[in-house]
Amino acid sequence: MAETVTVRPLPASQVESWDYEADVVVVGYGIAGACAAIEARRAGADVLVLERTGGWGGAAAMSGGFIYLGGGTALQRKLGFEDTPENMEKFLTAALGPGVDKDKIHDYCQGSVEHFDWLVAQGVPFKEEFWGEPGYEPPADQGLMYSGGENAAPFNAIADPAPRGHLAWTKDKKLGEKGGGYMLMEPLAETADELGVRHEYDVRLRRLIIDEDGRVVGVSATRYGKPVNVRAERGVVLATGSFAYRHEMVEQFAPKIHGRPAATVEEHDGIGIRVAQALGADLAHMDATEVALVADPQVVVRGILVNGRGQRFITEDTYPGRMGQAVLQDQDNQAYLIIDEEALEEAFTTRSSMSFLRIAPTWVAENVAELETEMGLPANTLQSTIDLYNHHATNGEDPYLNKKPQWVKPIGSPLGAYDLRGYTGGFTLGGLRTDLDSRVLHVDGEPIPGLYAAGRVTSGICTGGYASGCSLGDGSFYGRRAGVAAAKN
Numbered sequence: 092m093a094e095t096v097t098v099r100p101l102p103a104s105q106v107e108s109w110d111y112e113a114d115v116v117v118v119g120y121g122i123a124g125a126c127a128a129i130e131a132r133r134a135g136a137d138v139l140v141l142e143r144t145g146g147w148g149g150a151a152a153m154s155g156g157f158i159y160l161g162g163g164t165a166l167q168r169k170l171g172f173e174d175t176p177e178n179m180e181k182f183l184t185a186a187l188g189p190g191v192d193k194d195k196i197h198d199y200c201q202g203s204v205e206h207f208d209w210l211v212a213q214g215v216p217f218k219e220e221f222w223g224e225p226g227y228e229p230p231a232d233q234g235l236m237y238s239g240g241e242n243a244a245p246f247n248a249i250a251d252p253a254p255r256g257h258l259a260w261t262k263d264k265k266l267g268e269k270g271g272g273y274m275l276m277e278p279l280a281e282t283a284d285e286l287g288v289r290h291e292y293d294v295r296l297r298r299l300i301i302d303e304d305g306r307v308v309g310v311s312a313t314r315y316g317k318p319v320n321v322r323a324e325r326g327v328v329l330a331t332g333s334f335a336y337r338h339e340m341v342e343q344f345a346p347k348i349h350g351r352p353a354a355t356v357e358e359h360d361g362i363g364i365r366v367a368q369a370l371g372a373d374l375a376h377m378d379a380t381e382v383a384l385v386a387d388p389q390v391v392v393r394g395i396l397v398n399g400r401g402q403r404f405i406t407e408d409t410y411p412g413r414m415g416q417a418v419l420q421d422q423d424n425q426a427y428l429i430i431d432e433e434a435l436e437e438a439f440t441t442r443s444s445m446s447f448l449r450i451a452p453t454w455v456a457e458n459v460a461e462l463e464t465e466m467g468l469p470a471n472t473l474q475s476t477i478d479l480y481n482h483h484a485t486n487g488e489d490p491y492l493n494k495k496p497q498w499v500k501p502i503g504s505p506l507g508a509y510d511l512r513g514y515t516g517g518f519t520l521g522g523l524r525t526d527l528d529s530r531v532l533h534v535d536g537e538p539i540p541g542l543y544a545a546g547r548v549t550s551g552i553c554t555g556g557y558a559s560g561c562s563l564g565d566g567s568f569y570g571r572r573a574g575v576a577a578a579k580n
């Protein structure tokens with residue numbers, strides 16, 4: 092679809108006057124923008140953040156607040172978990188691929204311990220308590236959990252399992268209220284204020300401004316519909332988030348997630364990607380998506396997940412986001428959860444952040460044959476799946492998909508099934524190709540002078556897979572890099 096408002100760069104020669112000036116101009120005041128602003132200021136630059144909405148926060152402040160860190164962080168060590176950067180790298184390379192940027196993964200793992208310490212130094216609190224149950228988030232304010240399937244097959248045989256989902260501490264956490272993401276963002280925004288980072292709200296990036304050599308020297312924006320021109324002496328950092336809410340781009344690059352944005356905000360309209368593309372910026376992994384399966388992991392782990400043909404396809408004790416990706420990407424968005432009455436009753440007594448999803452199964456039956464008919468599956472499909480599962484489950488084993496013995500029990504009767512077809516949603520992970528200094532790369536491989544980017548406007552450490560915390564993780568990590576690099580320009 093043709094643009095009604097151009098994203099092509101504006102020549103600086105056409106700018107009559109500058110409304111604001113700074114050494115480094117950061118666009119977007121979410122996690123990547125906040126970290127870029129802090130580090131650019133500390134590196135000696137005068138910094139101005141432009142934010143489209145009325146305040147800092149972005150998706151980050153609404154998020155669960157998981158930040159994926161490891162390699163032996165102070166919190167991991169305090170809670171008795173051993174980890175090394177090399178072990179973390181083995182896991183991330185396997186779990187976030189295929190096609191990961193190996194240099195980025197290596198760099199991120201090597202810097203992860205320092206990054207945790209940095210967050211703490213900015214005032215981000217982490218509670219020294221571990222939550223070891225399946226789930227998307229801990230039910231209360233615990234500070235550490237497995238958030239990527241590290242302790243489940245196949246990854247528990249690839250790298251030593253270590254929990255790396257670090258959560259900013261939300262005291263008296265209540266579902267639907269300020270969560271970990273807010274607790275992460277608030278101290279960062281306060282730190283930026285204390286350092287003297289300036290901000291202008293309700294200012295919306297429209298185009299980049301370039302000089303006669305093609306160098307980015309500013310931002311053309313609007314405020315309440317009126318033009319605002321902002322001069323950047325040293326560099327512009329794009330931190331405007333993903334393209335999950337730009338439907339044309341989703342249709343073009345990641346069609347499977349079209350119409351199902353989740354864990355994102357409407358401001359993620361791909362603008363940062365488009366203005367950089369208009370300068371020749373390269374893109375990476377535009378088809379990659381984070382996907383959540385909308386079901387309570389405490390229920391899922393006690394049942395079996397089957398596809399539209401009644402067959403199992405993923406171990407039910409893994410990271411639920413991995414299940415979501417598998418359902419959407421590989422199973423045509425078709426999934427059912429089968430669970431017997433006894434296991435369901437047990438699940439309903441456990442603590443979970445997803446307990447609001449505890450509703451009655453879609454179908455209930457006295458035996459598997461009856462359930463299979465009610466679900467409309469071909470005869471003997473579900474029955475043979477459950478026969479096979481129960482055959483090994485009697486010995487507490489699951490050689491088919493290697494679910495851990497603690498979760499393996501034969502499926503009895505009566506039993507039921509949840510219809511999870513289409514119960515997925517998520518956000519896009521692809522974006523601008525950047526180097527380890529967060530410089531935006533042209534399609535010819537060279538950095539575009541004066542242009543930096545971090546967060547979901549870029550392709551970060553995730554390509555095919557995802558682990559909770561990777562988005563706030565690489566957004567904050569490479570946000571810092573962008574700030575330092577732009578300030579030194």
Ligand SMILES: Cc1cc2nc3c(=O)[nH]c(=O)nc-3n(C[C@H](O)[C@H](O)[C@H](O)COP(=O)(O)OP(=O)(O)OC[C@H]3O[C@@H](n4cnc5c(N)ncnc54)[C@H](O)[C@@H]3O)c2cc1C
Nearest residue numbers: 119121123143149150151154155157296546547560562563
């Ligand atoms: C409910 C929920 C739960 C989540 N849980 C987690 C989690 O636990 N762990 C995790 O890693 N991720 C999580 N995420 C995803 C994560 O929050 C985002 O992927 C992350 O915040 C991306 O960082 P960012 O800096 O790129 O974008 P953001 O944090 O969204 O910041 C982008 C900012 O840019 C601004 N902006 C956009 N366009 C313009 C423009 N034209 N001009 C000026 N400003 C603009 C936006 O308003 C926004 O403030 C969750 C998201 C949600 C909504």
